Amino acid sequence: MHNENRFNWQVVTLPIPYDLRSVNCYIIEEHSGVTIIDTGDDTDESKAIWREVIGQRRVNRVLITHLHIDHFGLAKWFQDEYGATIWMSRRSNDELLKRRERFAQGMTEDGSLSFLADYGMVQDKAASAVFNRFEPFQVQVDVIFSEQELIEGETFKLQPIWTPGHSADHYCFYEKETGVLFLGDHLLEIINPIVMPSTQMQNPLALYLATFDSLGQLAINDALPAHGTQIEDFAERVSRLMVHYTDKCQQILAAIPAEGASAHDITNQVYAHKPPELRGAAFIQVITFVHYLTERNYLIRKRKGQSYNFYRSNLANAEPFTL
């Protein structure tokens, strides 16, 4: 997809062997080469596509939206193969160093999710192995970007915007002159992004929702997500998202009986229409929701044996939930 009137960006869609089946990376033309946003996962198929797309051009820099393997998996390869500089936020780099340290100690799982056991979550070792491969985490970051400084290429100036929610280290990039917003996984057209629960941000859904106050102020001509089709109408998509969250929170509150329920019980109730083997992601979402509802005083959390139970508060019984 070439955009003749604005600065030249092109989407590069790469296959990934899980979840959403493909990831959109973006390539921005410069006079002396290209800048790339996200790399795709570390597979031979993706490398072949990149070689074809890039041709003889120089890769000036690679920007990473967040430290998930479908977004940064080939960063090290870009460094080795093209001599590209790798740019990440301080938050992503901290996460990278932490993960490398865990690898050095022989631990291959993502330690930040170990608290999920409190909610009755069993770590899926096979899935963990797919998302925590040693090699991609060995990349050495060249430049740390921050919101304080524009990323200036030859044909663009990108403003990094911290957009926590999908992950604590997530950034979007905004090109003010042209109104192009590179969204990463922050907002997708095709599906509501997973807002990950995390010990680093106790109420990630509140942080996530708050980002749309500032993003809503931007003049946006192209809203470019990292999965699926382009977002046609950003404001309309955001309002659909808010309706979705309101509905989900109301469904969760309605699913909790007087004697309380665990995140597991709630998931099985609210997502009864999904086959049990597909409820893993739903369960993670429910944890994010119950955190949010607890912080907003709609729920009360109490330990019950090994995990937590949730109870509707007086507030939840007195008035309908609003975001």
Ligand SMILES: [Zn+2]
């Ligand atoms: Zn992704």
